[in-house]
Amino acid sequence: MHADIRPVPEPTPPTRSAPSAGSASHRPGSPLPGLPTGDEHELYEGYRRLREEYPLTYDASVGAWLLSRYRDVATALTDLRFTHGHRPGDVGCAAHLAPVPHAMRETVQRTAYVLARRIAGREQADLVEEYCRWLPSGAVGVRGSTTGRALLAGRCVSQISVREKALASFFANLLDHPVRLATLRTDPRLIARAWTESLRRDPPVLVVIRRTAAEVALSGGTLPAGAAVACLIGAAGRDPERFRDPHHFDPLRSDPGQLTYGLGGCPAVELAAMEAEYGLRALIEAMPRLRWADGFRPVASGLITRSPKALLVRPRG
Template sequence: MTALQDAPDILSAEFARNPYPYYRIMRDQHPLIWHEGMQSYIVSRYDDVEKAFRDPVFTSKNYDWQLEPVHGRTILQMDGREHATHRALVSAAFRGNELETKFRPVIERNSRELIERLRGRNPVDLVEAFATRFPINVIVDMLGLPKSDHDRFHRWYTSIMAFLSNLTQDPDVMAEGARTRDEFAAYLIPIIRQRRADPGDDLLSTLCAAEIDGERMTDEEIKAFCSLLLTAGGETTDKAITSMMKNLLEHPEQLDAVRADRTLIGAAFAETLRFSPPVHMIMRQPDEDVELSGGVVPAGSTVTCLIGAAGRDDRHYANPENFDIFRDDLTTTKAFSAAADHLAFCLGRHFCVGAMLAKTEIEIGVGMLLDAMPTVRFSDGAPPEAGVFTRAPTELWVDCTPA
């Protein structure tokens, strides 16, 4: 095991500017690091991150302090029968016929409305005008809430993500997150109670009515799930669209291939999840001492799993520093299931319940963007990425003027 003074510091300004060279050093020389400031062990190799996601010795008890203060108790903190029951209560709405018939039209409508606002704007920042708003608007509409509340939800989403990304524990950010938690509960709990009494044809009503073996979600559990959906569903899709468009614009031959064959959008999404994932780190906590590359992690410790590093591990992928939607060591047909051979959606029992929703949003949103932009290029060069916990360009200015 490596002490922090001998290894890259993930809280340093240099790391935040460009973590990828440091990820390589960590994988090769310091696969297990103890970070005193974060009170966490850090792992970076694919096999170790995969083990932390799959092996039942690893739990999500760290979410008790990481997520609960801002979301309330969520499905991510549950294990065993409780987790299985709650996952079954919510998962049906995010796959299969329910997703296709009920929510695909919602996704298409929101994408179309945002793209209509892009027309005539040139150059345009795709982050501000589309990526950061599209998934939040979709979630608000899926829940059957007023469109007039889109901006309010966007503000709550921004506040909660700041709380979750607050690795240095800034007290002002923590206080703002707590205020958002209270505001969100005061807004949503009365609506949940109204939907129980008078259900509609929306996701919130579906959650209120869902029942398995006589068990239903409480008002607080539905509120916590919606809060989690707002960030987990918003942040990942927001940053995935941004990073995917950047990656394709940097590789015009691959962009041309996707434009010619829209079935390749799924492959471009999967490769983006490997190459530049929206979420770069997820934490776990082992119930027993566990051996990983570089040493033994004691029971009860926090383990920070660097997804962004694992996705570029040359022990697992060929030429991992190259963005390649045609690579043969990443299986697109499995990329949005628990059998995925990337780590961006986690694996095992906590595999992302919204993976198919994200895939559907990406396919529709990016497909419509390409339809609306027959020509597209960077306005002023490729933008830098930003962020440590989650990461993507904060702006993506493009020029759609024909050459």
């Protein structure tokens, strides 16, 4: 996933469309909001303000126009009038559309169970340091088949750090909701829905860059060809125009969706989901009483990529 932000000269301003309901006009002399910073509250409050008041605004610090509404970000990530950038599952994955080899599937499953058993007897463990950082690396050991070597050579499957961060947020969301975790233990078929929901609510990559190849009309105005665009995945995933109660983690929601991965048959998308499923199954089997360590609360950090830096748990309950 392309997350680099390199400043570029400010392009010609877009043609403004009429402001949507609830938007605010910009007061001359007042500063325009840029890419949000700060803690969890400040970050998502900044996203809310951009979505509601400045759905298309230029941030000179990153050299790009900011898109924050779900429909605009989804357009930028899927419309062929945008170029420069790639997500696993996008159209550009056609060169390696092959199923994940059975040997790789077995390796991921075995790695998950080995890692889980290593920490199951501990009084306390850090799932980020001892689990999330090792599980995605398990697939790297599968190089025997031609298909396996081809998949590992691709830039999608090689994005291990993205999968690590996604796993950390996934486990954090479930440990924060013991009832949801118990539901998945009873009915593992729901794990895939929980994974999609975690990618929506807490994507591992908050910002990706695109560039317009032609003029494009969006909800906040019309961008000319050649404009650099920063797609705020984190803002789009919590857009109340697209998702009901968007800040709430709900694996059973009736309006699922995520923008971290595309919808194509890219093996990296399948591999990430596989790691989440086997990783969770191994944890709850080896540690049925798994819970947060006393007094611990996960804290996510990062403005371009984001995830908890630690997940302190009591494996034995």
